[in-house]
Amino acid sequence: xxxxxxxxxxxxxxxxxxxxxxxxxxxxxxxxxxxxxxxxxxxxxxxxxxxxxxxxxxxxxxxxxxxxxxxxxxxxxxxxxxxxxxxxxxxxxxxxxxxxxxxxxxxxxxxxxxxxxxxxxxxxxxxxxxxxxxxxxxxxxxxxxxxxxxxxxxxxxxxxxxxxxxxxxxxxxxxxxxxxxxxxxxxxxxxxxxxxxxxxxxxxxxxxxxxxxxxxxxxxxxxxxxxxxxxxxxxxxxx
Numbered sequence: 736x737x738x739x740x741x742x743x744x745x746x747x748x749x750x751x752x753x754x755x756x757x758x759x760x761x762x763x764x765x766x767x768x769x770x771x772x773x774x775x776x777x778x779x780x781x782x783x784x785x786x787x788x789x790x791x792x793x794x795x796x797x798x799x800x801x802x803x804x805x806x807x808x809x810x811x812x813x814x815x816x817x818x819x820x821x822x823x824x825x826x827x828x829x830x831x832x833x834x835x836x837x838x839x840x841x842x843x844x845x846x847x848x849x850x851x852x853x854x855x856x857x858x859x860x861x862x863x864x865x866x867x868x869x870x871x872x873x874x875x876x877x878x879x880x881x882x883x884x885x886x887x888x889x890x891x892x893x894x895x896x897x898x899x900x901x902x903x904x905x906x907x908x909x910x911x912x913x914x915x916x917x918x919x920x921x922x923x924x925x926x927x928x929x930x931x932x933x934x935x936x937x938x939x940x941x942x943x944x945x946x947x948x949x950x951x952x953x954x955x956x957x958x959x960x961x962x963x964x965x966x967x968x969x970x971x972x973x974x
Contacts, residue, residue: 737766737787737810739803745779745794749806750787755875760863761816763788764940768817769809775802783939784864785873820940824968825907825922827856827898827945828953833921835893840900840917843883852947854878855898855919860905860943870909870927870935874943877905885915893918896925898945907943920945923957924967936965 737749749766752759763783770781770790777797782789792802829837829852837848844851858881860874877900885901892911893899899906901916908914909927922945926937937943948956956966 736807737762739806741799742789745792747790747792747799747802747806748787749790749810752786755785755863757861757875759786760861760940762810762814765814765816766806766810769814770805772817773805773809775805777802784866816940820942821938822859822942822944822970823937824944824946824970825898825924826948826952826956826966827920827922828948828950829855829920830950830953833894833950833953834919836890836917837919840881840883840919844880846880851881851919854881855900855905856945856947858905858944860945862937862939862941862943864939865935868908868910868912869929872907872926872937872943874905874907876942877903881905883917886917887915889913889915890918894921896922898922921953923953923960924965925960936967 737751740748740750742748751762766788767781767783770778775797777793778790779793780791790802837851841848841851858876858878860876863873863875865872881900882903883900892913893908895909895911897908897918898920899908899916899918906916907922907926927935960966
């Protein structure tokens, strides 16, 4: 049973644990799916995180205790995701100029840049949540040798669609900004595109794998993406 916490007068947080763990994330996302299926009047938005689900509601339509009762009822037994997660294969270029910090990470962990790229490409990453910026996907599953700390001070703004690591996590950034993360490469695939009907096509609970491409392939795929094609490939996830 989750711990229920109030977040102001119009949001309820269902907290399932205190750590980043796939099993906890599955419970968060299962509750999110179950609430969506119920289509309760008064729920405005749900926001899944690593270990909790924030439920924004209209207290003039749905009172707190009624909502809490629904949450307790849904989580009293075993609930599962409404649909199987997807696995997305994202092309990623580690070559210059895209892998700006590849050499820096290689030096930090005592590997070559090519070994760092191979380690990163070998991981299977879980999308835990979006946050911080539109479409910014926080990814677990980073291979342990790449679990470097974030920079002590931010580096200059990274480009759009930078593929990064920092603080034991991986991420795909969608807008340029200064960052303490290390940029290992870039993907031509747009995880966030407000002009699309589906602005975010990757969902929490999905998996991501990165497929290495060279700079020439990156340019070609980026042009196709800019023309409206989605260059990421979808597969069924393993779990």
